[in-house]
Amino acid sequence: MAQSPSPTTPQGGGHSPATLGFVAALSSFMIWGLFAPVYFKQLGDIGAVEIVAHRVVWTVVLVGAWLLPTRGLSGILRGVGSWRRLGVFLVTTALIATNWTVFIWAIGNGRLVESSLGYYINPIINVLLGMAFLNERLSRRQGIAVLIAAAGVLSLVLSYGSVPWVAFALALSFGFYALVRKKAAIDPMIGLMVETALLVPPALGYLLWLSANGTGNFGMHGIGTDLLMVMAGPVTAVPLVLFMIGAARLTLSTLGVLQYVGPTGQLLLGVLVYGEAFTASHAMAFACIWAALALYSADALFARRDRIRAATAAE
Structure with a gap:
């Protein structure tokens, strides 16, 4: 995702772009973290694959009704561009379909706490993928943060006696999804339209x-x-549109902090509303994850502050 522009002062009164962006981004993460799990929980007697199939069909209808009048069919096709780019879309389609299916299955099978762990791990997975595929380098604090998070996950694995596969499936599928989209510079809404459109034939066939x-x-x-x-x-x-509004108006550091609203909502729902277990092993793992995320976020804020100081000094 491209870096968002710095918030600007509103022209002619009204809410500032930063305020609008904050409200939109916070709303998107609250929908993902609080509303969506409750919503899909109401469909608990229906199989995850059938729910995803309906999700695909009705998303295409909604997004198509929005994009076709504004971008036109030619604009959507230009977003695909070439056969090679279509191959990229096939990869992102498989990844997002996996993520949706595992997430909905986890909700229906009392694994919301493990789902939240996956989305807490996701930023750390993004860091590792950036190192592996984008030649990004970690600062000392970032490296320590990754090691702390890894220790937390390892402690949970050892206490379970098995790998928390839901958490890893969610973190890895969404991490690789974001990586491929970033490298291919895919427009968010056209990307969603193409990905869901590619899923329509198997979804309709299954239904x-x-x-x-x-x-x-x-x-x-x-x-x-x-x-x-x-x-x-x-x-x-809807939450994707709200997220894009926020991303266009907020700094990435602010957006990075807000992203933890989603898994925190899932964790609270799982434990306090749906009565899922939260053991001492969970507490140890989540404490490590939260400490790692706090350290990583602090490093990002310090780095941004240093860049601003350097730019000011150069003027």
């Missing part, structure tokens, strides 16, 4: 197969359940 076998849930449990499945489109698209 039609379920219907033919009499095992589909759409139209079988009343208008309320049907509306919940249809609303999976807005639940997918």
